[in-house]
Amino acid sequence: MLRLQKLVKTYKTGDQALKAVDLEVPEGQVLALIGPSGAGKSTLIRCINRLVEPTSGKVWLGQTELTELASSALRRERRRMGMIFQEYALVERLTVMENVLSGRLGYVGFWRSFLRKFPQSDVDEAFRLLDRVGLAHMADKRADELSGGQRQRVGICRALIQNPALLLVDEPTASLDPKTSRQIMRLICELCKERGLAAIINIHDVALAQMFVQRVIGLRFGAVEFDGPPEALTPDVLTAIYGEEDWEATIAHVEDEDQAEVAE
Amino acid sequence: MNTSETELDTLLGKPWKKKPFVKRPWLRWLLIAGFCVYLVAAYMTIEINWMRVYEGLERGKQFVLAFTSPNFTSRSSDIYAGMLESIIMTVAASVVGIAISIPIALGAARNVAPLPIYLICRSIIAISRALQEIIVAILLVAIFGFGPLAGFFTLSFATIGFLSKLLAEDIESMDRVQAEAIKASGARWTQWINYGVQPQVMPRLIGLSMYRIDINFRESAILGLVGAGGIGATLNTAFDRYEYDTAAAILILIIVIVMALEYLSSIIRARVQ
Numbered sequence: 168m169l170r171l172q173k174l175v176k177t178y179k180t181g182d183q184a185l186k187a188v189d190l191e192v193p194e195g196q197v198l199a200l201i202g203p204s205g206a207g208k209s210t211l212i213r214c215i216n217r218l219v220e221p222t223s224g225k226v227w228l229g230q231t232e233l234t235e236l237a238s239s240a241l242r243r244e245r246r247r248m249g250m251i252f253q254e255y256a257l258v259e260r261l262t263v264m265e266n267v268l269s270g271r272l273g274y275v276g277f278w279r280s281f282l283r284k285f286p287q288s289d290v291d292e293a294f295r296l297l298d299r300v301g302l303a304h305m306a307d308k309r310a311d312e313l314s315g316g317q318r319q320r321v322g323i324c325r326a327l328i329q330n331p332a333l334l335l336v337d338e339p340t341a342s343l344d345p346k347t348s349r350q351i352m353r354l355i356c357e358l359c360k361e362r363g364l365a366a367i368i369n370i371h372d373v374a375l376a377q378m379f380v381q382r383v384i385g386l387r388f389g390a391v392e393f394d395g396p397p398e399a400l401t402p403d404v405l406t407a408i409y410g411e412e413d414w415e416a417t418i419a420h421v422e423d424e425d426q427a428e429v430a431e
Numbered sequence: 432m433n434t435s436e437t438e439l440d441t442l443l444g445k446p447w448k449k450k451p452f453v454k455r456p457w458l459r460w461l462l463i464a465g466f467c468v469y470l471v472a473a474y475m476t477i478e479i480n481w482m483r484v485y486e487g488l489e490r491g492k493q494f495v496l497a498f499t500s501p502n503f504t505s506r507s508s509d510i511y512a513g514m515l516e517s518i519i520m521t522v523a524a525s526v527v528g529i530a531i532s533i534p535i536a537l538g539a540a541r542n543v544a545p546l547p548i549y550l551i552c553r554s555i556i557a558i559s560r561a562l563q564e565i566i567v568a569i570l571l572v573a574i575f576g577f578g579p580l581a582g583f584f585t586l587s588f589a590t591i592g593f594l595s596k597l598l599a600e601d602i603e604s605m606d607r608v609q610a611e612a613i614k615a616s617g618a619r620w621t622q623w624i625n626y627g628v629q630p631q632v633m634p635r636l637i638g639l640s641m642y643r644i645d646i647n648f649r650e651s652a653i654l655g656l657v658g659a660g661g662i663g664a665t666l667n668t669a670f671d672r673y674e675y676d677t678a679a680a681i682l683i684l685i686i687v688i689v690m691a692l693e694y695l696s697s698i699i700r701a702r703v704q
Contacts (some may be wrong), residue, residue, distance in 0.1 A: 194643055216615055245617035260630035269626050273617025279682035280622050323610075 168194045169215070169333055174224035176210050184210040186389040187224065192333075197359050197366045199376035199397075203409050204384035208369040211386065212302075212335045217241060230265045246273035249326030251355070253338035255318040259311040263302065263321050266310050267293045270328035270332055289328070295404065300354065316347035323355060327362070334359065334366035336403075340375065348372065352379050365417040373400065373417055441513060472687025494675050501683055502676035506669065510681060513665035517651040520661050523646045527583075528590025533636075536598035539643070543602060543628065564650055568659040579660030586654070590672045593646070594639055601635040602628060626672045634703045641696030645689060652685050 169192040176185040184207040192198060200208050213219035215226055217233060226233040233244055249270070257266045271289045272280055279285065285293075297303045300320040310318060319339060326334060339355060340348035352368075356379045359366050370376045376383060377397040384410035385393030392408050393400075402414035453459040502528065538544045538552030567588055571581040610627035618626065655663015662681060667676040 173636055218611055218615060242617045242619060245615060248615070250612065250615040252608060252612055254608065256608040258609045258613065258630050259606075260624060260633065261626070265626070269613055269618070270616050272619075272622045272626065274612065277619065277621045277625075325612070325616070335615075356643075 168192060169230060169367075170225075170227040171211075171215070172212060172227070174211070174226065175222045176207070176214055177222045178218065184389050185214065188386075188389070188391060190384065190391065192365050192367065195359070195363045195365055196382060197356055197380050198382040198384060200367055200369045200384050200386060201371070201373055201376060201408065202392070204371075207389040208386055209337055210389075212250075212337050212369060214334075215329060215335060216245050216250060221248065229411040237348040242273055244344040245331045246329050249329045249331035249334045251319070251322050251334065251336040251339050252340045257310040257318055257321055257323045257325075259309070262306070263297070263308050263313070263333070264293060264306040266321055267297060267328055270325040273329065281368055285422065290367050292328055293324065296327055297321075299304070299358075300324060315343050316351060319347075320350050320354070321345065323351075326357045327358060327363060331364065334364050334368075336366055336368040336372065338369050339374060340370065341390060349378075356380070373405065377418070445624050458598065480496035489580075494667060494679075497679040498683070500676055503672070503680045506665070506674070506677045506680075509668070510662075510677070510684070511572035513662035513681075514684060516579050517648065517655075517661035519592050519665075520586060521648045521652050524583050524586030525590060525640070525647050528647075529594060529640050529643070530585040531587070532591050532594035532598065535595040536602060537624065537628075539599035540597055540602035542605075542607065545626070552599075556592050556596050556599075557646035557648075559588055564589050564654065564658060566658045568654045572658045577658040577660070582651060582654045584662055585659055586650060588645050589650070590647065591685070594643055597639050598632065598636055606633040619696045633677045634700065637703050638696070638700045639694070641699060645696065647683070649689060672681065 169189055169190075172186055173187040173189060173192040175183070175187055176356065177183050177333060184375060190208075201209055210219055214221040215228075215233070217236075221234055227425065228247060230245055233241070234379070236244060258269070261269070265283065268280075268283075268285050268289060275285060275289070294303055295374045297306060300323060301322065302317060302320055302324075305313065305317065305321075308320065322339075334355070334357060339351055343351060344401060352370075352375055355366065355368070358364070368376070368380065377400060380397060381392065383395060383397050383400060384391060384403065388407050391405050400418060402418070405417070406412070437557045447690055451459060453462065510695050511616055535552045538548045539556055544552065547563060564585055568581060568585040571584050575584070577580045609631060610623065613627035651661040652663045653663045654663065654667060656667050658664070662685065666678060669675075669681065
């Protein structure tokens, strides 16, 4: 469903963030992108919806090639890619409802959005999503009144109301406590399953990634170093991705984790 | 641990001082001494005529004493008409100036506008800021004749330079990621500004606008001195006739209105945070 072909990004400073990355994500697959800071994870995600312009290479979303699109066609394609951000990236002075409805901006005209007169179906869907993540009663609160976990839930609603085919998720748990991190990851993965969405999740927490995803990609210096199921992440593989360290405490033993959760 | 043993030994037991901004001592002292010499020389060029000061003290005293008995009544119709004109000029010029400033501020923010538009908008701001209000007013009075129209255009023009520059700086320092999130949803440019940028800069815009209304009102009192209408014209006449009591009344009114505006703006700013 998503296919990257020799994707290259070289920044003006000469840093090569991505070196000819090839990647194919089938429909409905949730994959985790791991790798050290500066390996190009964020750049890779942003090159897909062109918040960062790739230097060369192709990105196919379904039948559409994205890197050649003019701005209005790109806007249309961006509607099919929901994005969830590190540090939530909610517009802090807007209300929760406005933040969620901002996910519909690609579908409504300027004046409608300016006057906050969204179609009834959008408003209904916003309430349904907020209810799904347990925040329906917060709709009229300002985003900066919410806690970290609540904000990220609003961020998830904003991405989902776009009715996307693909979720791009950039470090969703980076500023959350361990419990909230798990809840957020579980929520994202559940919602992907419910709606049959594919997702690329950038994540630092290897154990957390192993708990929830079906496939892991390891990125190092802008190139794919590992591509396989989460169980195949051995200390050797992690050393290849991150460099030498004692990995025994980092890798989750999947069964143990499940039990730990039940106990919780 | 990283520094070798001997290197560390040379550092221990010695006082630590911040490195001076100018490294070479002779240059540093030369700059300081040069500045002091210049300062003394500059002060010595200011001539003071003590006789004139002594004579002027009497007039100054009368002026100050006039504030104890301000005369609101004998020129009340002139004062009323002048105040009304000033307020109309202030409101009209602020609304027009702010309305024009917003698009120019967007154009003058490098993270929102492309380079050519950025350069054009920055030049407009530079021109508006380079020309002082009085100079613009003199020019516009020559074009439009005496009266509040010249004052209205002057204040609108000055508002653009002030507001666009400061608003553009606020736009440039906004949180990029919040705006990026709106862009990622497929919003068009206008929607991106409305949802991603505007909420972030709104408190600053309101605060600056209130401040500018304040400035415009005070300026409108000055512009009358060069014939551009408003309370300044009345004030000027009062001075020319040595009617210090009437002048005092006008100044007191100006002070009261400015303080009221200041109070109002503090309330509004507290509310929009």
